[in-house]
Each structure stands twice: as structure tokens, then as C-alpha cells.
Amino acid sequence: MTEKNLNITEQNxxxxxxSVESTTSRLSATDQLKTNPVEFLANHIVWALLILGIIIMxxxxxxxxxxSILQNILIQTAVLGVxxxxxxxxxxxxxxxxxxxxxxxxSAGLGTYLMNQGLPWFLAILFIIAFGILIxxxxxxxxxxxxxxxLIETLAMGLVLQGALMxxxxxxxxxxxxxxxxxxxxxxxxxxxxxxxxxxxxYIVIYFVWKNTVFGRSLFATGGNITSAHVSGIxxxxxxxxxxxxxxGLSAFSGYLLAAYMGAVTxxxxxxxxxxxxxxxxxxxxxxxxxxxxxxxxxxxxLLLTVIQVGLQILGISSYFVTxxxxxxxxxxxxxxxxxxxxxxx
Amino acid sequence: MLLxxxxxxxxxxxxxxxxxVHMHVKKGEIHGLVGKNGAGKSTLVKIISxxxxxYEGDIIFDNVNxxxxxxFERQNKGIYVVPQHATVIPEFSVAENIFLGTWPSNKIGKVxxxxxxxxTNAVMQEFDLQFDPRTKAKDxxxxxxxxxxxxxxxxxxxxxxxxxxxxxxxxxxxxxxxFEFVIKHRQRGTSFIFISHYLEEVMNLCQAITVIRDGKSxxxxxxxxxxVEKLSNLIVGEEVxxxxxxxxxxxxxxxxxxxxxxxxxxxxxxxxxGLRRGEILGIVGFPGSGSREMCRALxxxxxxxxxxxxxxxxxxxxxxxxxxxxxxxxxxxxxxxxKEGIVDLLTIKDNxxxxxxxxxxxxxxxxxxxxxxxxNADRMFSKLNIKAHSIFESVGHLSGGNxxxxxxxxxxxxxxxxxxxxxxxxxxxVQSREEILSLINELxxxxxxxxIYLTNDYNELLRVSDRLLFFSEGxxxxxxxxxxxxxxxxxxxxxxxxxxxxx
Numbered sequence: 001m002t003e004k005n006l007n008i009t010e011q012n013x014x015x016x017x018x019s020v021e022s023t024t025s026r027l028s029a030t031d032q033l034k035t036n037p038v039e040f041l042a043n044h045i046v047w048a049l050l051i052l053g054i055i056i057m058x059x060x061x062x063x064x065x066x067x068s069i070l071q072n073i074l075i076q077t078a079v080l081g082v083x084x085x086x087x088x089x090x091x092x093x094x095x096x097x098x099x100x101x102x103x104x105x106x107s108a109g110l111g112t113y114l115m116n117q118g119l120p121w122f123l124a125i126l127f128i129i130a131f132g133i134l135i136x137x138x139x140x141x142x143x144x145x146x147x148x149x150x151l152i153e154t155l156a157m158g159l160v161l162q163g164a165l166m167x168x169x170x171x172x173x174x175x176x177x178x179x180x181x182x183x184x185x186x187x188x189x190x191x192x193x194x195x196x197x198x199x200x201x202x203y204i205v206i207y208f209v210w211k212n213t214v215f216g217r218s219l220f221a222t223g224g225n226i227t228s229a230h231v232s233g234i235x236x237x238x239x240x241x242x243x244x245x246x247x248x249g250l251s252a253f254s255g256y257l258l259a260a261y262m263g264a265v266t267x268x269x270x271x272x273x274x275x276x277x278x279x280x281x282x283x284x285x286x287x288x289x290x291x292x293x294x295x296x297x298x299x300x301x302x303l304l305l306t307v308i309q310v311g312l313q314i315l316g317i318s319s320y321f322v323t324x325x326x327x328x329x330x331x332x333x334x335x336x337x338x339x340x341x342x343x344x345x346x
Numbered sequence: 347m348l349l350x351x352x353x354x355x356x357x358x359x360x361x362x363x364x365x366x367v368h369m370h371v372k373k374g375e376i377h378g379l380v381g382k383n384g385a386g387k388s389t390l391v392k393i394i395s396x397x398x399x400x401y402e403g404d405i406i407f408d409n410v411n412x413x414x415x416x417x418f419e420r421q422n423k424g425i426y427v428v429p430q431h432a433t434v435i436p437e438f439s440v441a442e443n444i445f446l447g448t449w450p451s452n453k454i455g456k457v458x459x460x461x462x463x464x465x466t467n468a469v470m471q472e473f474d475l476q477f478d479p480r481t482k483a484k485d486x487x488x489x490x491x492x493x494x495x496x497x498x499x500x501x502x503x504x505x506x507x508x509x510x511x512x513x514x515x516x517x518x519x520x521x522x523x524x525f526e527f528v529i530k531h532r533q534r535g536t537s538f539i540f541i542s543h544y545l546e547e548v549m550n551l552c553q554a555i556t557v558i559r560d561g562k563s564x565x566x567x568x569x570x571x572x573x574v575e576k577l578s579n580l581i582v583g584e585e586v587x588x589x590x591x592x593x594x595x596x597x598x599x600x601x602x603x604x605x606x607x608x609x610x611x612x613x614x615x616x617x618x619x620g621l622r623r624g625e626i627l628g629i630v631g632f633p634g635s636g637s638r639e640m641c642r643a644l645x646x647x648x649x650x651x652x653x654x655x656x657x658x659x660x661x662x663x664x665x666x667x668x669x670x671x672x673x674x675x676x677x678x679x680x681x682x683x684x685k686e687g688i689v690d691l692l693t694i695k696d697n698x699x700x701x702x703x704x705x706x707x708x709x710x711x712x713x714x715x716x717x718x719x720x721x722n723a724d725r726m727f728s729k730l731n732i733k734a735h736s737i738f739e740s741v742g743h744l745s746g747g748n749x750x751x752x753x754x755x756x757x758x759x760x761x762x763x764x765x766x767x768x769x770x771x772x773x774x775x776v777q778s779r780e781e782i783l784s785l786i787n788e789l790x791x792x793x794x795x796x797x798i799y800l801t802n803d804y805n806e807l808l809r810v811s812d813r814l815l816f817f818s819e820g821x822x823x824x825x826x827x828x829x830x831x832x833x834x835x836x837x838x839x840x841x842x843x844x845x846x847x848x849x
Contacts (some may be wrong), residue, residue: 224689232700233669
């Protein structure tokens with residue numbers, strides 16, 4: 001505050017100029033690991049957990065490393081994987097879709113029911129997927145255009161469909177599918193089970209769509225900041241409808257895969273998948289707030305959950321505990337999501 | 347001395363945010379705190395208020411060392427922060443907001459509304475405010491919401507109130523009314539720390555000024571020993587060249603690129619205007635005068651019910667969606683950069699691309715043209731001098747000025763003919779502001795771009811615009827060429843005064 005003080009401060013003021021270097025090189029994964037290991041770990045935590053899970057399971061029971069069990073894991077992941085790939089689209093635009101298991105169950109139920117009434121098997125498959133797309137479209141219109149709250153709307157839609165399956169089957173199971181229909185679920189190509197093939201193809205396609213297409217970029221922009229995306233000329237309502245349509249279509253497709261694998265559609269078909277699919281997406285790094293996620297993370301998430309499920313079976317843990325463990329999985333997933341948001345500032 | 351900060355250091359990881367900061371606030375003083383975005387002002391505020399507690403150095407308040415005190419304890423001592431974005435609860439009444447958390451209640455916990463309203467009326471009278479305690483806070487104007495925040499602080503016996511950019515998005519009148527309010531309370535012995543990017547404001551209001559640059563403090567300035575120019579040089583650390591549009595840069599007898607005729611719609615009651623090629627058209631008008639409504643309507647964000655729009659001599663349909671406007675080469679930069687400008691999770695490159703995803707970047711099968719995207723982003727990055735490590739950095743991590751440069755880059759990427767900018771320089775540092783203004787000046791000079799420019803900063807408006815349109819009650823009521831106009835004249839015309847106004 002004195003004269004002297006003022007002089008010193010002025011000298012300081014005229015000293016350093018700052019400059020920020022502006023290099024335009026993309027950070028590679030290893031660079032990111034070096035510059036910001038915490039962020040790198042947070043973004044790839046699912047793979048660390050997966051490796052940890054496999055090691056733990058393998059140490060407790062070496063049978064875990066057998067080819068048949070690893071194949072079994074891939075087969076069991078297929079349905080959950082396709083389902084989660086669908087719901088991830090909705091989470092990325094910042095909404096939620098609780099109707100996925102309802103769509104999965106009723107479209108498969110209705111399709112196989114019609115097939116047993118004489119609909120050819122390939123038309124039945126197309127019908128199942130088209131029905132899921134239709135439900136997704138209705139969800140999308142109600143949420144994007146009529147501004148219904150996605151949480152309640154999709155919950156209601158899920159209940160309607162789950163109930164509709166119950167009404168359709170009257171408590172009995174739909175069985176006796178033609179071999180062509182069930183081939184995808186139980187067949188083999190060159191000794192490799194067929195079921196993981198559509199699952200992995202789905203992920204490869206989505207990887208390219210998210211990374212390289214206008215659609216993928218618009219999806220993430222819509223979820224990241226819907227108003228900014230709108231002002232930038234992106235049709236955000238349409239993006240939201242697309243997200244629900246994809247979610248509905250892939251849910252129905254996973255319903256077909258599950259029906260083909262099980263060879264039957266039961267009254268409670270797929271109803272336990274809802275919590276696992278949400279948990280897989282969130283553990284895999286898809287933010288519930290929208291705008292953030294990558295498909296390789298989702299893949300890690302579904303693999304992790306299946307490894308744990310299969311592991312629990314192999315370790316001989318009673319099926320009475322499985323629901324509880326599933327609940328804990330979601331808790332852990334949400335904690336990871338929250339901690340990431342808190343410590344990384346987004 | 348009410349508050350003495352001495353030798354404060356703070357680092358985040360390896361990054362030094364504050365380095366040996368000193369600052370002294372006297373009782374009953376308004377102390378200006380200025381600096382670029384990212385210079386460390388907000389960290390300093392957080393340290394004073396106790397939000398950040400792991401710092402080195404000493405903070406003495408009221409002759410007591412408060413280093414170990416929490417946010418809450420510091421509030422009890424009398425340190426209050428009024429944040430940049432109003433923190434009143436919109437659905438609560440004025441009274442509820444003032445008594446927030448300390449509602450008087452009877453034994454069984456029932457809130458005593460009569461007491462609250464009576465006390466609020468007394469408080470209102472004491473602080474010369476005329477609103478009904480039952481009014482919901484969301485129905486108050488922005489300036490009154492800020493006053494309400496200050497009243498809440500004063501009501502809790504605050505001795506030092508930190509005002510974080512309190513004048514952002516306020517009109518000139520609202521500003522002076524806020525200043526009167528602050529000055530009155532300073533005379534009653536309350537001290538203020540006043541943070542602002544508007545140096546004229548700081549010079550007028552503050553008894554002492556501290557500059558923060560790159561985490562270092564330069565303190566001890568007063569109105570008498572420093573000028574606005576010197577302050578801005580101190581803030582930037584080098585000479586800032588203010589951008590002035592030269593007479594030869596102005597369009598001469600160019601054709602109208604855009605003509606609007608009797609545009610009606612929500613808030614617009616028959617707006618007619620013309621924009622010449624290469625012109626910067628300044629827009630003056632209070633909120634609700636129809637000026638912002640018109641800007642947004644031209645961009646497809648507000649609806650147009652009647653009227654015709656001519657673009658390049660042809661009649662076009664009123665845009666129903668921003669993508670329609672972009673298709674016609676009209677693009678809008680919003681006044682709210684966080685809500686309507688950036689997508690903070692995406693990288694700089696991805697943000698810049700948003701406006702051209704469906705046009706320039708689209709290849710067959712909906713694929714993105716990665717090569718062009720990269721080239722365009724690199725070009726914008728260096729043209730606007732965006733300060734970041736690379737175009738792959740998330741926009742959320744950038745300072746306000748750089749975020750705004752990204753938004754401008756996005757707008758310019760689609761090579762618009764007409765750029766509508768709405769308060770493009772709010773809350774950004776002096777250097778970024780001048781860089782943006784001079785780029786716009788350059789582009790219009792080459793007749794590539796015509797600009798509609800809406801701002802409340804008349805000083806800035808007069809430096810670059812060619813012609814001013816004055817809006818009121820949903821119409822254009824005056825048009826004035828900008829030949830040496832002064833801000834006083836602009837205010838006089840806007841307020842409909844007759845004297846002192848050029849014909």
C-alpha cells in the first residue's frame with residue numbers, strides 16, 4: 001500500500017509475459033497415461049476391473065480358464081451386449097429407456113407366437129425387429145415431441161409390454177421353434193458358436209458410426225448440450241427419436257437372440273436383464289448425464305458383468321444371492337460415475 | 347484494515363494458480379479485483395470465502411487469523427460471496443429467500459409467516475427496495491435478484507461482500523442503480539470486493555484496485571495513480587491494441603444483402619430493417635424491446651408470424667429451425683455461451699465442426715470428412731489464436747475468452763454471409779474481446795461477411811459499428827449513422843430524449 005510497495009508491484013507487472021504453446025498433436029493413449037494417469041484410469045477402469053475379475057475367478061477355480069467356459073462367457077454376453085449397445089444410445093443423448101427388457105420380451109414373444117401360428121421363420125425375425133423399432137419410435141415421439149418424462153414414460157411402456165407378454169402367454173411358455181430360427185443361438189460355424197457373431201458385428205458397426213459419422217457426432221453433441229446442438233443446426237428432436245428407435249430395435253434383436261438361444265419364450269423372459277444392462281453401460285463409462293461414452297467401454301462393461309455372473313455360478317454361489325450381487329454392481333457403477341464426475345470436474 | 351491477505355500461494359497439482367498474493371481491504375472500501383479469465387481471481391475468491399482451504403499464506407479478517415475457519419464459520423464472521431450467477435431460489439418468495447435457512451418458527455417447527463413478512467418489509471424499507479415480500483424471486487428482474495442477494499448478505503451481518511461480476515448482462519441503467527445501492531452500503535461501513543471486466547466501472551466505483559495476472563498480484567492502485575489504459579496493460583501484461591473501425595473500412599453504397607419488412611411475431615410488432623453487404627449494424631435496445639427477439643427469429647430460434655425477408659434480392663421463407671437459417675448462410679452466436687454455445691464435453695475440433703456437420707463435412711453414407719474437418723479446425727484455431735494445447739482439448743477446460751473464440755470459429759466455419767452476434771464479449775477478457783472484434787472487422791472489410799451486432803456495451807458498439815438501429819416496444823424507432831457518436835448520445839437517443847441528439 002505504500003509508495004515502495006507500489007513500485008515493486010509495477011516492476012513485477014512489466015516483467016513476465018505468458019505464452020501458451022499451441023501444438024496440434026493428438027494425445028495418444030500412452031501420452032494420456034503419462035500426462036494424466038488419474039483421468040486415464042477413470043476412463044479405462046472397466047478393463048482394469050475385468051482383468052482383476054478374471055484373475056480372481058481363475059485363482060479360486062482354475063476351471064475358469066477352460067475354453068468351454070470362456071466360450072460360454074461370450075455366448076452369455078451376446079444378449080446383454082446387444083441390449084446394452086441399444087440403451088447406450090439413449091443414455092448418450094441424456095435420456096433413459098427402462099422399456100428395453102419389455103421390448104425384448106414382448107417382441108420376441110409376439111414374433112414367436114405368430115411363427116407358431118404359421119408365420120414363416122424369417123418373417124418372424126423381421127417382425128420382431130420391426131416391432132421393437134416401432135416401440136422405440138413411439139417412445140421417441142412421446143419424449144422428444146410431446147416432452148414426456150423419459151423415466152416414467154419408458155417405465156410405463158415397459159410395464160405394458162411385460163404385461164402384454166403375460167396376457168399373450170397366459171403363463172405358458174412358447175416353444176417348438178423351427179431349427180432355422182434357433183440356429184443363431186445354438187449353431188456353430190467352423191466349430192465356433194454363432195451367437196457371439198451378431199453381437200461383435202453390432203459393436204464394430206457402432207464403433208464406426210460413433211467415431212466417423214455425422215450421426216454419431218450429432219448424437220454426442222445432443223447429449224453434451226442439447227441447446228448448443230440445436231443452435232448449431234442439429235435437429236435434436238430427431239436425434240432423440242433415432243436414439244430410442246435404435247434402442248428399441250436392438251432390444252428386440254437381443255430378444256430374438258435370447259429366444260433362439262433358449263428355444264423358448266417364458267413369461268418372465270429377460271426381465272432380470274434391466275439392471276445388468278444399465279450397470280454394464282455405466283461401468284463401461286457411459287454417463288447417465290449424457291454426452292459421454294465409448295463403445296469399447298460398453299463392451300468391457302458387458303464382459304465384466306457376465307464374467308461376474310458366470311463366475312458366481314462356477315464358484316457355486318447360490319442363485320438366491322445373484323440379485324443382491326447385481327444390486328451391488330449397480331451401486332458400484334453409480335459410485336464410479338459419481339466419483340469421476342466429482343474429481344474430474346465433468 | 348478489515349481484510350489482509352499476505353503471501354498466499356496455491357497450486358493444483360503441478361500448476362501454480364496463485365503466487366505470493368497480497369491484498370488489503372479497508373473498512374468501508376470498495377476494492378476492485380480485475381484480471382483475465384483464468385488469472386486466478388476465482389481461486390482467490392474461493393480462498394477468501396473458505397471454499398478452498400489448503401493454501402499457504404495468511405488471511406487476517408478483523409484482526410483475527412481465519413486460516414483454519416470453514417466456509418460456514420467465515421460467513422458467521424461476516425464474509426459473503428454474491429456469485430456471478432444469481433443464487434436466489436426462483437420458486438421461493440423474496441421473504442423466503444432472505445430468511446433462507448433461518449426461518450423463524452414456533453415450538454413445533456411451524457414457520458411463522460407473519461413474522462417473516464413483517465421483518466422482510468422492515469428490511470426492504472431499510473435497504474430502500476420496493477418489492478412485495480411475497481413476490482417470487484423468479485419474477486424479479488436480474489438486477490433486483492442481485493440486489494436481493496446483497497440484501498441477504500447484509501441481513502446476515504456481512505462486513506465484507508464479494509461481488510463476482512455483478513454487472514454482467516445488466517443494462518446501463520440497471521448497473522447504475524446497482525452501483526448506487528452498493529455505494530450507499532459502503533457509506534454505512536460495509537466493505538466490498540468488486541470483480542468486473544469493465545474497467546471504466548471499476549475506476550468509477552472503487553477506492554482501491556488489485557490486478558491479478560498469471561497468479562501474481564499487483565496491488566495498491568487507486569483511481570488517482572492509474573488509468574484505464576494502464577490497467578488493461580497490467581491485466582494483459584502487454585499493450586492491448588483497441589480495435590477501431592476506420593472510415594475507409596465502412597461499406598459505401600453497397601446493396602442490401604438482407605431486407606426485413608414488417609416482421610411480426612412474439613415480441614416483434616412490425617420490424618423493418620436492411621443490412622448492407624460488409625456492414626456492421628449495431629442494435630440498441632432494452633430487453634423486451636424486440637431486438638433480441640428479432641436476432642433469434644432470423645436465426646430460426648423464435649417464430650415469425652408475418653412479414654417478408656429478402657436475402658440477396660430473393661424472398662425466403664422465415665427459418666423454422668436453426669438449420670434452415672444456416673442453410674441460408676445466416677448464423678447466430680448466442681449471448682449465453684454455456685447454454686447455447688459450447689458443448690463442453692467435446693473437443694475444440696468437434697465443437698468447431700458442429701455447424702458444418704450436415705453440409706461441408708458430410709461424405710457419402712453420412713461419413714465425416716476427417717481431412718477437411720482437421721484442416722478447418724486447425725485454420726480456425728490459429729486464425730482466432732485460441733489458447734489451448736491442441737484442437738483435441740475439451741472445450742470445458744478452456745477459459746471464457748477461448749470458449750467464445752471456439753463458438754465464433756464454429757459460426758464462421760460455415761462461411762456465413764450474415765453473422766448475428768448477441769453480446770459476444772460478455773465475461774471475456776480484454777485481449778480475446780479485441781481479437782474477436784478485429785477479426786469481424788477484417789471479414790466485413792473484405793465484404794465476405796455482414797454483421798448484426800447486439801450489445802449493451804455501447805463503447806464497444808461505437809468502436810466497430812457503421813450504423814445503429816434503436817429498438818423499442820417491438821419496433822425500430824430510430825436509425826443513426828455512426829459518425830463520431832458518443833455513448834451519452836446513444837443513451838439519449840435510446841431514452842427518447844430530444845436534446846443533445848444528432849439529426
